[in-house]
Amino acid sequence: MTLVASRERRRTAPPRGTRRRSALRRRRAYTGALYAAPMAVIVGVLFVIPLGLMLWMSVNDWPLLGASSPNGLKNYKVLSDSLLTDAIWFTVKYTIVTTVVLSLISFGLALLVQEQRPGIGLFRSVFFLPAAVGLASASLLFYSLFVNDQSPLNSVARWLGLTHGTVDWLGTSNHALASVVGMITWRFAGFYMLILMTGLQAIDPQLFEAARTDGANRWQIMRSITLPLLRPSLALMLILSITGSLLAFDQFFILTGGRQHTATAVIAIYRQAFIRQDLGGAAAISVVVLAVLLIINGAQLFILRRER
């Protein structure tokens, strides 16, 4: 059907036959809306309404117990609190370090396990296994490894010659950062390895053969073929990893409780809500964190999807 013909049809009144067809179209639209209704209700109740409530709370003086009253943008003053800026700075530092380390390691693992070789299934399973442990459980597990003087980690460190006694895994901000990054890598590397592996396997092997016959070396293949074609998987991995790191809570709450300047943004929100008993302030911080996440994810999607 050409554009002109469809435009002509719209200008005149529909003949009898098409009236029944538009009735059918309306019924289809109505049925479609009904199919979508349950999902719409779920999204509305679990996402839209809480989001709206949070925005409303952020402009109210809303104590944990007691009545609330509007107070304009006063809650947003809590953003200048030094504890919060400390937490935000630490969260950014943690996100950068984790993203770099996790990307490199999971990409490396994906390259290793992508080819179908005998026994490769075992390796893939072993690398993926830590993902079966919940994050809070993994944090508790590593807490006992980090805090105990007799921990096997200390024995390994001694054997490697890094120390003579015990290592202070969680005592200072930088030590705790390194330890948590290590734990997170253990936990998530297998998961992201899977994502990247699927992306790698989707690349047509003929492209590699063609490049090799043209005389390209490994780095050139990586730069010109692998990475560009891996873009969607990389985008997914980066979005999940960066969002997860910016919202880090379980691991720091359990391992350090946020002490020694290891509080993250969500720990700051939690503290504002339940220790300072100020839900309005906590909502204000949440709105800002949400805005930052939207900007970062938007930028990532833009950069990584550009050539599609």
Add this chain to the structure above:
Amino acid sequence: MVTSIGRRGVLASVLVAALALTACQGGSKKGGGSGGTKAADDGTTLTLWTRAPTQAFTQSLVDAYNSSHKNKVKLTAFPADSYQQKVASAAGAKQLPDILASDVVYAPNYASKGIFADLTDRVNTLPYKDKLAPGHVKAATFDGKLYAVPHDLDMSVLFYNKVLFQKAGLDPNTPPTTMQQVYDDAVKINKLGGGVHGYFFGGDCPGCMLFTTWPMIWADGGSVINDKGDASTINNPQAAAIYSLYRKMFGEGLTPASVKSENGPTWTQAFTDGKIGIQPFGATALQTMKEGPALQVGVSPIPGLNGGKSSFVGGDVIGITSTSKHTDQAWDFISWTLSDQAQVEVIAKNKNSPVRSDLASNKYAAQDPRLVTFNQLSTEGQTPISVNFGQTYNDPNGPWTSTVFDAVFGSKDPAQELDDHNGSISASLSGGG
């Protein structure tokens, strides 16, 4: 005309909407906060929360009550450094237990925020109401109404190991009476070696540090909070001197290196194992210590740098939550814990201090001179009061934690560190921070 598939769609969306509405309901249910003063023992199951350090104490009372009453109390204990959040989030979700035991320093906050039910009329029916520990009663009073009663008294006291004193050539019956002497004794005990150290403290535990070092400051004539509880006064020379001494002891190896990361759960472990010469902590720890060839416990009031004595009269208060539906039964338990039977045969028998001054010289205290020291200190110590105490001083992310950590382990002079941090503590106390 809707097709059969469409009808199913309608049914599905109605079901989801119904589920969503039931999830939303949580409307305000007013608790059974009756103004009555009766106690009822009718076989109800009551829930009780307490913080982990107090668990042994509360459990002994619960066991004794359950075995002699129809009501049954179910006790749950939570770690101390997350107790505030636990109670606050439960309060927000209206899921508090029937009875709540809380650190006495949180009492002003809970009383003012309506977490506890008003107990004034009920307490007025008790013949010994004027003998209840005054510091605790004051902390739990808000706007002229009493919201909780004392549960346990935990005075901070200087503990020392008589076995190590003897080995180091010190007289086990002459404990140090100044912090300067504590230092000198610790030096001698440290020389024993073999994993033994002279002193210990919880360097990363804000609650432990205030509990044990504030009495030293008070004994020297210094202060920590102003009377109204809304400003910090800790940047004074007495406090600087105490933290300088701590810095010196840590720097000279008189304490294990692990004190720097000790954040509370195991801060009395080394002493209980007989590895520490002198350490201040709470009197209620005495009941959990097993004495033997490695450990013979002596106690002494916490001194200042140059003498004097004081104590942080801490511990817990206990009250009925404002959302409880079993107020009469809850009062039966609480009033029983204050009775002669509970105070003498359970609390004093387990080497703790009764919360009633008319029972201070009970038959068990007479047997153990250490209990006499505890009971005396309960009237000679202080219980600081501030509505925002918890978020300022107990929160691991609060201003006090970094203040005391920097004062002891920081790079600047302790007086300078205290000066630098004092403003942030005051800001938090006044509710702005």
